[in-house]
Amino acid sequence: MDFSLNTEQLEAQKMVREFCAKEVIPTIGEWDRKQEMNPAILPRMAELGILGISIPVRYGGQGFDYITLGLVCEELERADTTLRVVMSVHHGLNSQAILQWGTEEQKQRFLAPQARGEKYAAFCLTEPGAGSDVASMSATAIRKGDKYILNGEKMWISLATKAHHFLVVAKHDPNATPAHKGMSAFIVTSDMPGVTTGDIHGKLGVRAGSTGWVKFENVEVPIENRLGEEGEGFKIAMSCLDNGRYTVASGATGLIRACLEDSVKYAQERETFGKPIAHHQLIKQKIAYMRQWYDTAYLLCMRVGYLKNAGIRNTRETSLAKWYATDHSVKAALEAVQVFGAYGFSDEYPVERYLRNSKGAVIYEGTSEIHQLMQADYEFGFREDKPLRCEAPAYDPEFWQSEPEAIAGG
Amino acid sequence: MHVVVFTRSTPDTAAKVEVDGSGAVIWGNAATVVNPWDEYALEEAIVQAKNGGGKATVIALGGEMHNDALKHSLAMGLDEAIRIDDPELDPTDSLAYATAAAAAVNKIGDVDLVIFGKESVDVGTDQHTYMLARKLGWTMLSYVSKILEVDYAAKTIKVEKMYEQGKQVVTSKLPAVISVMKEINEPRYPSFIGIRKAGKATIPVWSLADLGASLPDKKVDVLAFNNPPTKDVVVEMIEGEPEEQAAKLVDKLLEEKVL
Ligand SMILES: Cc1cc2nc3c(=O)[nH]c(=O)nc-3n(C[C@H](O)[C@H](O)[C@H](O)COP(=O)(O)OP(=O)(O)OC[C@H]3O[C@@H](n4cnc5c(N)ncnc54)[C@H](O)[C@@H]3O)c2cc1C
Numbered sequence: 049m050d051f052s053l054n055t056e057q058l059e060a061q062k063m064v065r066e067f068c069a070k071e072v073i074p075t076i077g078e079w080d081r082k083q084e085m086n087p088a089i090l091p092r093m094a095e096l097g098i099l100g101i102s103i104p105v106r107y108g109g110q111g112f113d114y115i116t117l118g119l120v121c122e123e124l125e126r127a128d129t130t131l132r133v134v135m136s137v138h139h140g141l142n143s144q145a146i147l148q149w150g151t152e153e154q155k156q157r158f159l160a161p162q163a164r165g166e167k168y169a170a171f172c173l174t175e176p177g178a179g180s181d182v183a184s185m186s187a188t189a190i191r192k193g194d195k196y197i198l199n200g201e202k203m204w205i206s207l208a209t210k211a212h213h214f215l216v217v218a219k220h221d222p223n224a225t226p227a228h229k230g231m232s233a234f235i236v237t238s239d240m241p242g243v244t245t246g247d248i249h250g251k252l253g254v255r256a257g258s259t260g261w262v263k264f265e266n267v268e269v270p271i272e273n274r275l276g277e278e279g280e281g282f283k284i285a286m287s288c289l290d291n292g293r294y295t296v297a298s299g300a301t302g303l304i305r306a307c308l309e310d311s312v313k314y315a316q317e318r319e320t321f322g323k324p325i326a327h328h329q330l331i332k333q334k335i336a337y338m339r340q341w342y343d344t345a346y347l348l349c350m351r352v353g354y355l356k357n358a359g360i361r362n363t364r365e366t367s368l369a370k371w372y373a374t375d376h377s378v379k380a381a382l383e384a385v386q387v388f389g390a391y392g393f394s395d396e397y398p399v400e401r402y403l404r405n406s407k408g409a410v411i412y413e414g415t416s417e418i419h420q421l422m423q424a425d426y427e428f429g430f431r432e433d434k435p436l437r438c439e440a441p442a443y444d445p446e447f448w449q450s451e452p453e454a455i456a457g458g
Numbered sequence: 459m460h461v462v463v464f465t466r467s468t469p470d471t472a473a474k475v476e477v478d479g480s481g482a483v484i485w486g487n488a489a490t491v492v493n494p495w496d497e498y499a500l501e502e503a504i505v506q507a508k509n510g511g512g513k514a515t516v517i518a519l520g521g522e523m524h525n526d527a528l529k530h531s532l533a534m535g536l537d538e539a540i541r542i543d544d545p546e547l548d549p550t551d552s553l554a555y556a557t558a559a560a561a562a563v564n565k566i567g568d569v570d571l572v573i574f575g576k577e578s579v580d581v582g583t584d585q586h587t588y589m590l591a592r593k594l595g596w597t598m599l600s601y602v603s604k605i606l607e608v609d610y611a612a613k614t615i616k617v618e619k620m621y622e623q624g625k626q627v628v629t630s631k632l633p634a635v636i637s638v639m640k641e642i643n644e645p646r647y648p649s650f651i652g653i654r655k656a657g658k659a660t661i662p663v664w665s666l667a668d669l670g671a672s673l674p675d676k677k678v679d680v681l682a683f684n685n686p687p688t689k690d691v692v693v694e695m696i697e698g699e700p701e702e703q704a705a706k707l708v709d710k711l712l713e714e715k716v717l
Pocket of ligand 1: 137170171172173174177178179180181203204205206207254259408411412413414415416417418421
């Protein structure tokens with residue numbers, strides 16, 4: 049495994065870093081305080097191609113590899129978690145699922161406009177009464193002729209009020225045993241009659257982003273909007289998480305870096321007992337740990353990026369990276385607040401925002417507890433990954449970067 | 459029509475640049491960046507070439523380190539990049555730079571406009587821009603903050619130039635050499651597609667022989683670089699309401715005999 053980044057990866061990283069420095073970091077504190085998403089962010093991410101960075105060019109994307117996707121997420125969350133959340137749901141949980149499971153027609157209809165950033169996409173799994181225990185969900189999608197009638201409420205949905213396309217998991221057979229066999233996945237558009245949305249306020253973190261609810265009341269979903277086969281909903285949802293968790297892990301790595309960089313700077317400026325606090329051993333220790341956590345998280349993410357590029361199943365490695373990086377981003381943020389003392393306790397400096405934002409990521413896309421159970425179950429052999437009907441595509445530069453062949457007469 | 463823009467890789471402005479024991483200028487492991495002023499020149503070249511329905515070419519003089527600036531330029535959307543490199547050529551010598559650059563512009567042929575950033579941050583000079591204009595026999599329009607009108611068919615250009623005292627609007631014939639200020643535009647980021655194209659591009663290198671250029675005798679010899687003497691700076695924050703602060707500041711300045 050080669051740890052060096054190629055020119056393309058470095059340049060993409062630099063470009064996103066510059067975008068964040070110029071257009072996000074200067075104002076993000078205000079948006080966070082207002083609990084509003086800067087309306088310029090999504091259109092700008094779309095315009096710059098960030099929303100389709102690792103989707104093949106033929107499907108409207110930029111055709112970059114999975115390592116670049118991780119680097120981009122790291123840069124975005126270095127600035128603010130809400131921008132990386134956009135990538136997790138729009139790119140990871142939704143677009144990559146269509147790339148993996150969608151028919152050619154679905155890719156043209158839904159994936160291409162998403163990758164071009166003309167449409168925003170979200171992922172609806174969690175419900176008011178079902179989070180970690182996915183199979184206990186109550187949303188239903190009952191087949192009626194060539195349609196499914198969708199009913200239910202999804203909760204804690206990132207981009208709920210911004211998305212045009214929702215990937216929704218619901219039960220086509222609420223009585224199936226085991227329950228997860230009765231689940232299917234659907235692409236629902238926000239303009240379908242019966243779809244309503246709203247934002248949740250009073251969140252601890254990701255305040256400059258949209259998190260909300262999506263309600264479906266007798267929504268008629270045409271059969272051609274079903275992703276995968278009937279009964280594949282649970283498998284699809286889990287494969288989505290393999291993609292989403294990688295973006296979360298990479299983002300959390302960026303959050304650790306934010307804590308480290310800001311703490312290093314502050315510790316050299318702030319003086320106590322006649323010297324910069326950087327010269328006190330206990331402060332040094334915090335910095336040393338942050339560096340250890342950053343490098344470890346980064347390397348775990350690189351491994352996942354490498355496995356994804358090679359098309360090798362990575363559920364275990366992704367879960368481990370997500371668990372490690374997010375848990376340590378919380379620790380890093382706690383330490384950063386400590387390094388800043390009372391100033392860390394105030395929103396005059398960004399470290400309190402890092403702390404509030406870090407806490408979400410140990411809850412969504414598998415709580416830290418769920419990841420621990422998964423890791424142990426792999427060790428005991430209680431859990432193994434079976435091949436999927438549609439595996440996540442490996443990164444094939446030739447296919448990903450080429451334009452589709454012109455359609456004769458088209 | 460054809461626009462040519464010159465650029466170079468310079469140490470990152472955040473890097474600590476110093477003179478080492480052997481007298482060489484070093485900046486540690488810090489990355490190089492496109493000379494920050496050139497970002498505006500590159501952006502303007504892209505815009506002008508697009509508006510004029512022509513092509514924009516970027517040129518750098520010097521060693522391989524300048525490929526980074528050229529690749530960045532391609533990623534931003536420049537059509538072509540060329541590097542001029544020769545063991546005989548010291549691009550920090552302004553006259554040598556201008557001589558080689560003029561030969562390159564002449565070799566390209568149909569150039570209407572040459573654009574520079576205001577100066578190079580590393581060597582802190584813009585002499586080469588004037589020298590190039592002189593070598594080409596073209597008008598030099600420096601410190602341009604806005605291109606107001608340009609007619610490539612009639613070969614005229616009207617620009618706004620900045621001065622410490624204000625602004626000046628001038629018209630000139632084309633071809634011309636211009637140097638641009640930050641006010642002229644908002645440089646774009648490289649695009650992802652551009653990044654990939656740039657990554658795959660091989661940048662041609664022209665030697666002095668390729669250009670048919672011979673360098674004039676050196677007029678300037680750089681004898682040595684020295685670190686500036688370190689200054690002892692004391693920072694003092696003045697507390698209070700703005701009026702109080704102003705009064706205290708004036709007292710201090712009087713005390714220090716600054717006023
Ligand atoms: C900011 C934010 C954004 C989100 N975005 C989305 C989104 O876009 N789409 C979406 O579908 N969902 C989203 N979610 C929801 C998220 O995925 C769920 O909150 C998560 O899966 C946990 O579910 P829960 O909140 O219902 O907690 P619960 O499942 O009720 O868990 C409560 C606690 O019990 C623990 N626990 C549960 N089961 C076990 C067990 N077997 N053993 C040990 N401990 C256990 C959990 O770890 C947790 O600590 C988001 C959440 C947040 C906070």
